[in-house]
Amino acid sequence: MSSFSGEDKSSDKNNLKKGPWTTAEDDILAAYVRRHGSGNWNVVQKNTGLARCGKSCRLRWTNHLRPDLKTGAFSNEEQRKVIELHALMGNKWAKMAQELPGRTDNEIKNFWNTRLKKRKRNGLGIYPDDIKHVFNAHNSETTLPTYTHYVNDSGVGSSSCVPREVFNNFSTPNQPLLVPPISEVPVDMQLFEVPKEMMQLEVPEEMMQLFHIPKEFLLQEYVEFLEDFMNGGNYECSGGPSSISSKMPPLPSSCDALQFDEPMVVVRQVHEVGTNQHYRPRSPRSNGYLESIFYPPNVSQEPKNYSNMQGDDPIKDTLYSIIHPFFPR
DNA sequence: AATGCCTACAACCGCCTTCCA
DNA sequence: ATGGAAGGCGGTTGTAGGCAT
Numbered sequence: 001m002s003s004f005s006g007e008d009k010s011s012d013k014n015n016l017k018k019g020p021w022t023t024a025e026d027d028i029l030a031a032y033v034r035r036h037g038s039g040n041w042n043v044v045q046k047n048t049g050l051a052r053c054g055k056s057c058r059l060r061w062t063n064h065l066r067p068d069l070k071t072g073a074f075s076n077e078e079q080r081k082v083i084e085l086h087a088l089m090g091n092k093w094a095k096m097a098q099e100l101p102g103r104t105d106n107e108i109k110n111f112w113n114t115r116l117k118k119r120k121r122n123g124l125g126i127y128p129d130d131i132k133h134v135f136n137a138h139n140s141e142t143t144l145p146t147y148t149h150y151v152n153d154s155g156v157g158s159s160s161c162v163p164r165e166v167f168n169n170f171s172t173p174n175q176p177l178l179v180p181p182i183s184e185v186p187v188d189m190q191l192f193e194v195p196k197e198m199m200q201l202e203v204p205e206e207m208m209q210l211f212h213i214p215k216e217f218l219l220q221e222y223v224e225f226l227e228d229f230m231n232g233g234n235y236e237c238s239g240g241p242s243s244i245s246s247k248m249p250p251l252p253s254s255c256d257a258l259q260f261d262e263p264m265v266v267v268r269q270v271h272e273v274g275t276n277q278h279y280r281p282r283s284p285r286s287n288g289y290l291e292s293i294f295y296p297p298n299v300s301q302e303p304k305n306y307s308n309m310q311g312d313d314p315i316k317d318t319l320y321s322i323i324h325p326f327f328p329r
Numbered sequence: 330a331a332t333g334c335c336t337a338c339a340a341c342c343g344c345c346t347t348c349c350a
Numbered sequence: 351a352t353g354g355a356a357g358g359c360g361g362t363t364g365t366a367g368g369c370a371t
Contacts, residue, residue, distance in 0.1 A: 020339070020365085042356070058357070059340070094359055105359075110338050113361095117336085 017051040021060055025050060029057055030065045038062075063104045070102030074111055082108055087127055 021029075032048050038061060041054030050057065063069075074082070078100060085096045093105035093112075100108065116126065 018341075040356080054356075055342095055358095056340080063339075091360070106339075109360075114337065 015051060016045070016053045016056075018056075021052075021064075025052065026060070026065060029060060033061055033065070063106050068102055069104070074103075074107075078103065079111070079115075082111060083127060086112060 017025075028048050028050050029044065029052075032044055032050075036047075038058075041058040044050060044054060044057045045052060052060075081100060082096060085099055089095055091109075091112075093109045096108050097103055097105040119126065
């Protein structure tokens with residue numbers, strides 16, 4: 001089909017070629033990378049005469065010409081690994097590719113999307129039963145999309161960094177929990193008395209490895225987090241990028257939390273931040289392993305900051321009505 | 330043989346992050 | 351601190367080839 005303007009769709013306005021690569025182009029690119037190494041892709045065109053943009057060169061090299069790439073269909077083992085990884089992290093193709101040597105993010109993405117189509121057509125769920133069991137994700141595919149979504153300040157929807165499957169750890173009382181819901185703590189127990197054994201951290205080992213979370217630290221931080229919260233710590237509890245650095249991945253918001261019955265604590269991956277990037281953990285004593293979500297079901301609008309909630313604040317009252325019976329002040 | 334549909338996958342696009350001057 | 355360039359990532363599209371009718 002020709003375009004209305006009559007322009008050649010195989011090249012752009014800079015006379016750079018688009019579309020499938022020829023073997024001649026591959027040879028030129030491969031020879032260049034062998035000689036000069038990968039990176040600085042935009043100079044490839046200048047130095048080789050290849051009529052391809054840097055981005056296209058990088059993609060061609062990483063997805064097809066790299067010598068360490070595997071060829072052929074995914075083995076059964078690889079297929080299973082992809083499914084497990086997807087249950088753990090959602091559509092994080094590049095991260096998944098790090099766990100599958102010789103496979104590219106693009107390959108994994110294509111494999112997954114094809115597989116997903118097939119299963120949908122056959123009326124099957126996203127994950128096989130054994131995977132669902134392992135990762136405690138049985139709610140994810142029946143009612144909810146793979147990713148949670150929130151609406152940030154600009155009103156634009158975006159993917160949360162927390163896969164739905166992780167969230168669902170908090171909403172299934174009979175399943176192992178990432179951290180226990182507050183309601184599991186005995187009514188007459190002061191927070192500082194909560195024995196650490198209560199806090200059964202049944203985090204899948206693979207998840208701990210993937211997220212590089214030291215288990216002891218997670219537990220310690222959970223204790224500190226709850227202490228801070230109960231001592232009137234200065235918490236922000238809204239999700240979205242504006243409440244922390246816009247460079248940080250977004251957190252789930254109340255629209256996610258409202259789908260659950262229990263108050264929740266959210267665990268998320270820690271990201272390296274540069275010294276000039278002002279990541280402000282939600283809890284003053286948090287290093288970012290734990291994040292709080294304590295939305296009661298009847299909160300229709302996100303509270304902005306716990307520290308701003310005085311005693312007559314209905315939202316604060318509601319929050320304490322949930323927590324107070326278990327942690328009397 | 331012609332046609333249509335489906336599948337797999339390569340490649341592009343837009344957005345975001347990182348780097349560096 | 352800032353802005354532009356480069357790189358990275360995930361979603362989407364285009365297309366070749368296989369298969370069924």
